[in-house]
Amino acid sequence: MKTNINLKLITSLIFATSLISLTACTIPGGHIEGVSASEQQELCEQQNEETNGEQTDGNCEDSQFDITAEVNTILITPKVLNSIKETEPTASQNPTLEKQLANYAYTVDVGDVLNIIVYDHPELTIPAGQFRDPEQMGNLVDANGNIFFPFIGQLHVSGQSVATIRNAITAKLKRYLEDPQIDVKVAAYRAKRTYVTGAVMQPTVVPIGNIPVTLLDAINGAGGIKEDADWRSVILTRDSKDERLDLYALYQKGDMSQNRLLRHNDIIHVPRNDATKVFVMGEVKRASTLPIHRSGLTLAEALGNVGGFNEMTADASGIFILRASQDPEKIADVYQLDASNAAALILATQFRLQPMDLVYVTSAPIARWNKVISLLLPTVRGLDDLNDLENDL
Incomplete structure (x- = not known):
């Protein structure tokens, strides 16, 4: 009989302790079990006594991890959605680019090959051959940005357009030829490139x-x-x-x-x-990491892609989106969707997720109680078996 009384007392204490842990050691609104601030302070002071303050220097303030004041908590409403809505790009012109294209002129540079033709003077033109390509027929712009041409010698052409080079050759050849007709082309573009x-x-x-x-x-x-x-x-x-x-x-x-x-x-x-992804955790069918596709990803799509939240264990009023805050004095912006009214889920279709967002669906109080019960049952059963064994003896 004495054993039975002890068993009932132990069982009652276990359930009382679990009730306290469910009510006293939770973060309000977050349904995340942890250690309260007072317990953290007590543990820190106890550690200081044991170590004579060597590890923490007697300072227990840093051991308390209470970030409530460093987080912006925002309830998702139509007004909030309008305030954070990103402006969608629209079709538009680019006058600067159009002007650049209209005025574009290639400028010759080191490595390019020029093909220079002097009409009615074949002796001044490199003859074409059966096995020569246009590059071999031309004048290479050397490392100093120069080319060599008969009667002229070295001519600096780097950084100049074809029209400018043509005018320069024509002006110099007028000393030797009457009304020379010149044509200048780039036989091979080797100087300039861009990389993809x-x-x-x-x-x-x-x-x-x-x-x-x-x-x-x-x-x-x-x-x-x-x-x-x-x-x-x-x-x-x-x-x-x-x-x-x-x-x-x-x-x-x-x-x-x-x-x-x-x-x-x-x-x-x-x-x-790789970095454009979001994390979906908590009381959902399949906790997953989801990529953000080209057209974006909404909260509704993210929940749908993981099979939705678990209706038996999830707290529909506690759907949170944790996002790094742009405010230097805050750690994160926490958006909360209260979907206890199913009509509020329409807001989830308009809430666009950003890279590295964390979506967390909290569990309902009854679900947390059931988890505690499932953890305690093996202990209770073990005590009951021990009691039966003592009675048999």
Whole structure:
């Protein structure tokens, strides 16, 4: 009989302790079990006594991890959605680019090959041969930016357009020829190029010639972008400076302001979408890491992709989105969706997730109680078996 009384007393204490842990050691509204601030203070003081303050120097303030004051908590409402809604790109013109294209003129540089023809004077023109290509028939721009031409000698041509070079040769040949007729062409464009790297079908080097090359031309020349590319974060590196461009706006919306006229040594890098992902955790069917696809990802899509939240254990009023805060004095912005009214789920279809967002669905109080019960039952059963054994003896 005494054993039975002890068993009942132990069982009662266990359940009382679990009740206290469910009510006293939780973060309000978050349903996350932990150690209360007072318990942290007590544990810290006890540790200081045991170590004579050697490890913590008697200071217990740093041991309390209470970030309530450092978090912005925002209830998702139609007004909040309008305030955080990103402006969608629209079709637009690019007057600056259009002017650059209209005034574009290729300038010769080191490594290019020029083909210079003096009409009615074949002796001044390198003759064409059966086994000669246009490059072998031309004049190579040397490392000093010069070419050699009969009667003229060394002529500096680097950084000049074809028209300027033609006028210069014509003016110099007038000393020896009457009304010379000159034609100058670039036989081989070797001097200027731009590079396309990253998540494209075929990373390549795109030569720049007499036809201007834009960002759109270079991407298409590389075979387009891959499925795992991050459309919205393409980097154009020019003169050691990076510029972020949005191919989604350019391709899908026709926003020509994202297009650029490329220059020599420009680097276009299309990153992978490894960092464009969100994390869905808590009381959902399948906790997962989800990529953000090209057209974006809403909260409703994220919940749908993981099978939705568990209706038996989830607290529909506690759907949270944790996002790094832009406020330097805050750690995070925590958006809460109260979906206890199913009609509120329509707000989830309008809430767009951002890279590295964390979606967390909390558990209902009864679900947390059931978890505690399931953990305590083996202990209670063990005590009951021990009691039966003592009675048999």
